[in-house]
Amino acid sequence: MPLHPPISNKDHTEGNENAVIELVEYGDYQCPYCGAAYPIVKRIQEKLGDKLKFVFRNFPLSNIHPHAMEAAIATESAALQGKFWQMHDIVFENQNKLNRSSLLKYAKDVELDIDKFTIDITRPELQKKVEEDFESGIRSGVNGTPTFFINGEKYNGSLEEEDMLDFIIRKYNNLLKI
Amino acid sequence: MLKIGTKAPGFSLSATPDQKISLEEFKWKNIILAFYPADWSPVCGDQMALYNEMLKYFHKHNAELIGISVDGVWCHLSFSSDRKLHFPLLADFEPKGAVARMYEVYDDATGECKRALYVIDEKGIIRWNHLSPVGINPGADGILEALEEIDRTKEVV
Numbered sequence: 001m002p003l004h005p006p007i008s009n010k011d012h013t014e015g016n017e018n019a020v021i022e023l024v025e026y027g028d029y030q031c032p033y034c035g036a037a038y039p040i041v042k043r044i045q046e047k048l049g050d051k052l053k054f055v056f057r058n059f060p061l062s063n064i065h066p067h068a069m070e071a072a073i074a075t076e077s078a079a080l081q082g083k084f085w086q087m088h089d090i091v092f093e094n095q096n097k098l099n100r101s102s103l104l105k106y107a108k109d110v111e112l113d114i115d116k117f118t119i120d121i122t123r124p125e126l127q128k129k130v131e132e133d134f135e136s137g138i139r140s141g142v143n144g145t146p147t148f149f150i151n152g153e154k155y156n157g158s159l160e161e162e163d164m165l166d167f168i169i170r171k172y173n174n175l176l177k178i
Numbered sequence: 179m180l181k182i183g184t185k186a187p188g189f190s191l192s193a194t195p196d197q198k199i200s201l202e203e204f205k206w207k208n209i210i211l212a213f214y215p216a217d218w219s220p221v222c223g224d225q226m227a228l229y230n231e232m233l234k235y236f237h238k239h240n241a242e243l244i245g246i247s248v249d250g251v252w253c254h255l256s257f258s259s260d261r262k263l264h265f266p267l268l269a270d271f272e273p274k275g276a277v278a279r280m281y282e283v284y285d286d287a288t289g290e291c292k293r294a295l296y297v298i299d300e301k302g303i304i305r306w307n308h309l310s311p312v313g314i315n316p317g318a319d320g321i322l323e324a325l326e327e328i329d330r331t332k333e334v335v
Contacts, residue, residue, distance in 0.1 A: 001319070063230050063262040138232065143317035144224045 001141035001154040010129075011055045012084045015045060019053035020175040021168060024149040026057050026137040029072060029091050030065035030098055033159070034146045038092040040161045047165060051176055056088060058133040059145050067098035070121075072130045074103045077120035078112055086110040179282050179294060179307045186211075186298045189277045191268040192251045199244070199266055201302070208241035208328055209298040210321055213283045213291040215312060217249045217257035217267070225293075225315040230263050232318050239325035240300070244268060247291050248275050283309070297324040 003024060007013065011024075025041065027034040045052055058076075060068035071091050078087030090106045091098065107117045120126065137147070141154055148155040150168060157167050169176065180186070186209075190200035201209070214225060229236075229243055236243055245267040249257070254267040270277045270291065278284035283294040295316060297306040306324030310316035 061227050061231055063264070064227050134231070135235065138235070138318050138322060141317050141319050143228055143315040 003149045003152045003154075004139045005136060006152060007053075007055050011057065012079060012088070013053055013055050014085055015053045016050040017053065019048075019051055021048060021052045021172055022055065022149075022151050023052060023168075024055040024057060026059040026133075026140075026142045026145060026147045026149075028058075028060045028065055028068045028145040029075070029095055030068040031061070031145045032095075035092060035095045037146045037159055040159065040164070043161055044165055044168075048168070048176075057137060058130045059137045059142055059147070060130065060134065061145065069127070069130065070100065071098045071103060073121050073126045074107065074117075076126040076129055077117050077123075078107065078110065080120050081112050081116065083110050083112060087112075179309055180296070180304055182304055182307060184304055186296065186302050186304050187280045189280065191246070191270060191277060193266040193268055194255060195251050199268060201298075204242055205302070206240075206300050208239060208300060208325060209296075210236060210241055210243045210325075211281070211296040211298065212243060212245045213278055213281065213294045213296075214245060214247050215285075215288065215290040215293060216247055217253050226263060227261055228315065228318060230261065230265065232321075233264055235318075235322065236325070239322075239329060241297075241325050246270050246277060248278070248289065285312075295321060297321060297328070299328050 007022060007024065023044070041054060045054055058072040060072050062069045075084055075087045075091060078084055087106065087110055090110055094102065094106065107114060140149065151172065155167065157163055186201065188201045190198050193199045212229065226245060233243060243265045245265065247267070248270050250271045251269045254269055258267055275284040275291065278291040281296065283292045285292050293310040293312050293316065295308040296304055299305050305328055306320065308316060308320050
């Protein structure tokens with residue numbers, strides 16, 4: 001199942017823009033499995049260095065995770081101040097506490113302009129952005145969280161660090177050598 | 179599974195202890211029938227949780243979602259309130275699996291429904307079907323494509 005739409009400048013990307021490996025995660029900030037995948041992604045990023053570009057797209061399951069949508073919007077608000085990844089990280093690192101006041105605290109911790117942040121989180125465009133991510137996930141065959149795509153192809157293997165790394169190294173051996 | 183292009187067989191099943199739902203009630207709507215093995219089993223939970231989030235996308239295509247398993251109404255009630263589901267779960271409970279058998283998605287070995295999807299159009303015709311391995315959540319991309327196809331062919335007529 002291919003990723004649809006492909007990575008674009010609307011996406012939040014981390015790492016080398018021109019990396020040979022593109023890892024995309026569809027995730028939900030309140031999902032415990034995404035929380036477990038968070039440090040694994042970090043380690044894979046460390047190990048592959050400038051060979052890897054990481055993209056995060058929102059896939060909040062709001063009915064079972066009541067804070068997931070608000071947390072996603074908080075990260076999108078941080079993005080308007082150029083701090084998407086700082087907020088993304090602090091939210092995943094504290095995924096057990098995602099109510100409004102906690103999100104506000106994290107916004108302060110990453111030194112956002114709080115007045116701007118509190119206005120931005122009410123913007124309907126940001127909710128729309130999150131919903132577009134969700135819809136793109138459905139189109140791409142996402143059926144739960146987290147779902148990963150590696151170079152545009154859905155990854156169906158185990159979410160253990162060694163297994164993901166092994167898969168990448170074996171499948172894209174040629175690209176990694178260059 | 180029943181063939182695409184054939185008439186979807188009618189049925190009437192309990193949605194709650196005191197309410198029955200029949201297919202005929204949904205005339206002028208597209209219907210997504212999601213047969214699944216059992217309430218509470220982990221993959222179905224995910225599948226139903228996903229569809230729960232998808233309802234507004236289904237509604238855009240004038241479509242309603244109905245879940246069907248052989249679980250009884252009380253079990254459905256509890257599962258549905260735990261997962262905060264906003265669509266009906268029907269109990270194919272007595273005679274057990276009768277509707278699933280009619281739709282050729284009953285698994286005799288396990289005594290449960292297979293994990294199967296049907297998309298039925300406003301005229302009651304089956305437009306798409308899909309049988310998924312029991313352990314695999316089929317997602318919703320196939321359903322959306324089927325609904326879009328229904329919309330497209332309608333515009334032509």
